Amino acid sequence: MSETLTPPIGIGLYGDNGHQIFRQVGEDPRARLVAFAGFPRGRLPEALRTQSDVREYPSLDALLTDPDVRLVSLCSPRRDQQARDALRCLEAGRHVYAEKPCALVEEDLDAILDTARRRGLRFHEMAGSAFEQPYREMGRLVRSGCLGTIVQVFAQKSYPWHERRPADEGVDGGLLCQVGIHAVRFIEHLTGLRTLDVMAMETRTGLEDTPGDCRRASQMMMRLSNGGLALALANYLHPHAAFGSWGNEHVRIFGTRGFVESVDAGARTRLVLLDRNTGPLHPTEPGLDWFRCFLDELTGQGGFPVTLEEELHPTRVVIRAKQTAR
Numbered sequence: 001m002s003e004t005l006t007p008p009i010g011i012g013l014y015g016d017n018g019h020q021i022f023r024q025v026g027e028d029p030r031a032r033l034v035a036f037a038g039f040p041r042g043r044l045p046e047a048l049r050t051q052s053d054v055r056e057y058p059s060l061d062a063l064l065t066d067p068d069v070r071l072v073s074l075c076s077p078r079r080d081q082q083a084r085d086a087l088r089c090l091e092a093g094r095h096v097y098a099e100k101p102c103a104l105v106e107e108d109l110d111a112i113l114d115t116a117r118r119r120g121l122r123f124h125e126m127a128g129s130a131f132e133q134p135y136r137e138m139g140r141l142v143r144s145g146c147l148g149t150i151v152q153v154f155a156q157k158s159y160p161w162h163e164r165r166p167a168d169e170g171v172d173g174g175l176l177c178q179v180g181i182h183a184v185r186f187i188e189h190l191t192g193l194r195t196l197d198v199m200a201m202e203t204r205t206g207l208e209d210t211p212g213d214c215r216r217a218s219q220m221m222m223r224l225s226n227g228g229l230a231l232a233l234a235n236y237l238h239p240h241a242a243f244g245s246w247g248n249e250h251v252r253i254f255g256t257r258g259f260v261e262s263v264d265a266g267a268r269t270r271l272v273l274l275d276r277n278t279g280p281l282h283p284t285e286p287g288l289d290w291f292r293c294f295l296d297e298l299t300g301q302g303g304f305p306v307t308l309e310e311e312l313h314p315t316r317v318v319i320r321a322k323q324t325a326r
Helices: 022-027 079-091 106-119 135-144 174-178 180-191 290-298 308-325
Strands: 009-014 031-037 055-057 071-074 095-098 123-125 150-158 195-203 217-224 229-235 248-255 258-263 268-273 276-279
Touching: 009 022, 022 031, 071 079, 079 095, 079 106, 095 290, 106 123, 106 308, 123 308, 135 180, 135 248, 135 258, 135 268, 150 180, 174 180, 174 195, 174 217, 174 229, 174 308, 180 195, 180 217, 180 229, 180 248, 180 308, 195 308, 217 308
Parallel strands: 009 031, 009 071, 031 055, 071 095, 095 123, 150 229
Antiparallel strands: 150 248, 195 217, 217 229, 248 258, 258 268, 268 276
């Protein structure tokens, strides 16, 4: 199935277990919310909630009977069932935009891509972490060659701990897959290098009295396609009240001619070339909104800065890393 879409594109939302695209649908005139399922109407922003033509359905299957729904945004109630939901949407002839991780086993990831290809549809993950600023500027600097050969990369993603963290990793994908994936995206999407080998470790230290399988910290050691090395950290240890940000990221990329870094969620950046500290970064372009890139692709107005295979490779990496951690 293939088609030429003309705006506005009818959007169906399923579930709000993640970063559902309420704001993007409300702001971009090329997209129009037509239906939702998997959460109460009261969870919609007021501007969308009061639209009388937005239809509520009791299930994803019911939503897929609506002919006005051309694209489904998935934040499935359980992440370990989201690949199945994506396949149902694709087989029903809908494009899919899925919360990360879109799959928890590689066989499901391959099935999604094969089905989208066979049906002539578009599938993307909510994968824009490395294309927000200042990270997009860091990637531009790497591509310019000013750092020389990339030898080592360090990336960290932290969130605060709270008692609402799911005890069951199947709900959100678990620390390594739903938080660590950001760190792997920084490593791969900023350098353009692919992870060839990965080994992971996880710990429940600090959660001994908390039931379930939720981890408090994880780390991945990686070998990159040019022979370089990378280390990715993820944890629920961020004291956000002290920093004023919900998440905290550190990214440092070391090359033979210098390094570039961003610390504390972009609060401080620096580019060092040989023995010269050039100071903070000054991005000249805005960050990319990944859903708007999807709309660009569907409407023939542009697309994504990476291939779909490159977009989803960090998902493969964390799936493989989770296997080594087990």
